Amino acid sequence: MEANPSVLATVGVGDLVLLDPLSEESLLSNLRERFLHKEIYTYIGNVVISVNPYRQLPIYSAEMVEQYCNGNFYAMKPHIYAIAEDAYSSLRDRNRDQCILITGESGAGKTEASKLVMSYVAAVCSKGADVTKVKEQLLQSNPVLEAFGNAKTIRNNNSSRFGKYMDVEFDFKGEPLGGLISNCECNSLPSLHVLHAQGTYAAHGFAALQPVMCRRLPRRLKLQRDCRHHGYLGDENPRLPGMDDATNFQAVQDAMRIIGFSEAEVMQLLEVTAVVLKLGDLQLSGQFQASGMDACGIQNIQVLRDICELIGLQESILEQALCSRTVEAKQEKVVTALSVAQGYFGRDALAKNIYSRLFDWLVTRINESIQVTAGERRKVMGVLDIYGFEIFQDNSFEQFIINYCNEKLQQIFILMTLKEEQEEYFREGIKWTPVTFFDNSIICDLIESGKGGILVLLDEECLRPGTVSAATFLAKLDQAFGSHEHYESRKSQSDRHITDTSLPSTCFRVHHYAGKVTYNATGFIEKNTDRLYRGLAQAMWQAKHTLLRSLFPDGDPKKASLKMPPTAGFQFKASINTLMKNLYSKNPNYIRCIKPNENQAPGQFTDELVRSQVRYLGLLENVRVRRAGYAYRQPYQPCLERYRLLSTHTWPRWTGTARYGAWGARGPGTWSSQGELAYGHTKVFIRTPQTLFNLEERRRRRVEELATVIQKTYRGWRCRTQYQLMRKSQILISAWFRGHAQKKRYQHMKRAALLIQTYARGWKVRRALVRGGALPLLPPVLHSPFSLSPKLQKFFLGLKNNLPPLTVSDRSWPPAPYRFLTNANQELKTIFYHWKCKKYRDQLSLEKRAAMQTKLCASELFKGKKTRYGPSVPEPFQGDYVGLQKNPKYQKLQAAARGKLVLADTVRKVNQANGKVRCGGLPGVLAVPAQDADGTWCLLPQQTGTGGAKGDVLLVSDHVIEVVTRVHQVLLETTQQATTIHPRRFSTQFKKSSIAVTVVQGPKGHLEPVCKKKGKKMEVLVC
């Protein structure tokens, strides 16, 4: 057999199929050697054996996931990720529903393995936002269910007390859509969970959550702060080493939130859990009855009150339900009082029932969140993690049920890997030497046979009228199975003349596949019928607490039926059969967990313990069948479909039979050695995984080749189509372009032809006129169509060479040589003049500009209003007419005062009394103070001897235009107010009388203005 290098390159052998020599001893030492080198996984073909390391190993990192993702099962070191990858890729690529069966005894690592498988699948499928939410919800269902469904036992600190089968559903791309959890147990088997079964403490979710609940919500949940005061928790320490209750509690709450539980739902869940706890605190005491019958009553009423307050129920109803029982017979109700023992039994049954129903509600509620709504066909991967095989000192009905379930799982393994495989070889006509193995069907029949298995006998005993007890049940078993090779009891042993003191008289023993287990028959009857008194169910239904009420629909009197509910064993058998049917419909993948020691200690490998597991798990037989058999088989049709692309015979088309086609599809060099392949009647068998691996590898390469061909063809087609489209477009564009170009050319030619025509016609007309002698009558411009240009040219060139002078006052401009140029010439003249003015303005200095502005201001004030204005225009404004600036005193003063001299001139004053102009000048100064002064100005006529004169002063100046203009400018500059000038008529104030002054033109020859005063009027004659 050809070996895989990566399986060989490890401690011992990675695949037990390669073990040589093959014996129980060599198998055991191989497992031991690998375990001690921290190689906890080993294969038997595609079955993974996992030995619990009881310590964290660095083999579950993201890098490891990366390595195993898309890697080949046989090309990597044995790992649980490899089987998860194999199952997932088979589901995704081959469209086959998968199930992963994890088996092993309690504490062997099944739950951990199931979590690893789930986390691997979650890590390798895609990472979109929707998918992440689904993945999170699926993963978070674990801590919630573990919290309420796991318990600390003497075999495992975190023992699953429920069987979890989770179907994860995927779409066609292999992305998870949701899931469905099935709880493999029956409703009336609550004792699996809780309350001090021997060796089993309270479900640690229940137990471990209590301290935190007690601490955080004592008032709300009516609990004691110290949880040890609660009866059901007792003195046992439910805490797990290395676990922090508060963190755990928080993690469970977070998980519930992620799954979609509302705050109210979580609170109600805690309240119901608190009710279970408080029921354990209820104390009953015997009471006296007149009839002398036993009766009981509640001793601690406060606890009853608390419970009733929590669930919204009348105390009297619960008290009555707990202390009495109502039996209906022939439409009559008979109320009987319960003894103290019966009262306690009822109380405990109620607590168990509430907890069990609450757990089922939890599963249903999680399913509501993760379940996929109807839609496309989905692929399913089921992961089964069930309570492991258990052997305690005292084994009761719970262990019987658990071990029965494990027996069935072993049966499915045997059927599918050993029996079914060998039978298939016979069916298919393959040459085969049978391998013997232990078939546990006989034990399964012993327990479940419908014709008289232990469960059926138990049911019969439970339903039988008359007194039933453990002894009568045992007698019935002895009678039925006294000679059964897998059954033992005191009686059967003594019948066989064997004295077996290790077997108490109340017990019977079953030889399970995994070992002999002695069951105590006491309690079987009660636990199988474990019914709740109807009164208690009805009391719960009357509670106002929504969740609790919904847990007891059977308490509704309208729905009450007198029919007996099915027994626990019956329900369990039914649920196991459904599970088996589900598993048979899927492709199985096995993880077989082994417990290396009883101490839950790392690095300890107890040979005897492992040997017994190797034996009962049938690993040796598994290896033998595997070695002799074929690793892989497939019906011809799917085989042809998958591999026909490998051969030119079958690719691309095959019309022959599938069998012949599958043979032809092998392609050259597929089978390295003889016997590698066997052809059955309907299937082809491949012996070694290596061959399958090679075949898959060749298929992968061929798929790549074909993909290249498809890509090539597609790209060629795409380019051709593109090219044809472009060509079509190009032809269209060039057609349009040519059309457009031709159209333009035509229009151009048409215009040219018209022009030529015009000239030709003109020429013809002129010729006719010349001949007729009428040409001189026409304006010269029309003499020839070609005579204009030289004339224009001559005009413009002439103009350029003879431009008028640039003096602004010069407005001369040459006349237009032709009439048709008159307008253009006028336009040119205006442009030239504007240009000349601009040039002139640009070269003016600041002083000159200021002087011009003053002139302009004077023009605005006086033009057309004052006769003197005309002659004053050419006279420049001098400002200082008296030479003040040259005066050294003034210069000194100016340096100190920094004022600005505007005007200094000599004026003459008009006498107020007679209007005569006073001879001799009166010097005056107009000055503007420096900018930092307050903006006032002053006119300073030199004071005369008439000091103290009042009223206005009428002055005569030779430079009146300049004086007034400057006064106006200064006023404007300092006060932003324009002066109003009255050139002809104004009034003035002489002393206290107002004088109307009129300015009139005097006779010619007047050199000086003359003022004539008559009363209150004065006439000024100006020259």
Ligand SMILES: Nc1ncnc2c1ncn2[C@@H]1O[C@H](COP(=O)(O)OP(=O)(O)OP(=O)(O)O)[C@@H](O)[C@H]1O
């Ligand atoms: N792969 C592993 N790596 C590290 N520790 C492990 C591994 N598998 C199991 N364990 C340890 O063993 C303990 C028991 O494992 P687990 O709960 O999975 O057993 P089980 O087979 O589910 O038991 P039961 O049937 O009682 O539920 C775990 O709590 C963990 O500490």
Ligand SMILES: [Mg+2]
């Ligand atoms: Mg478990």
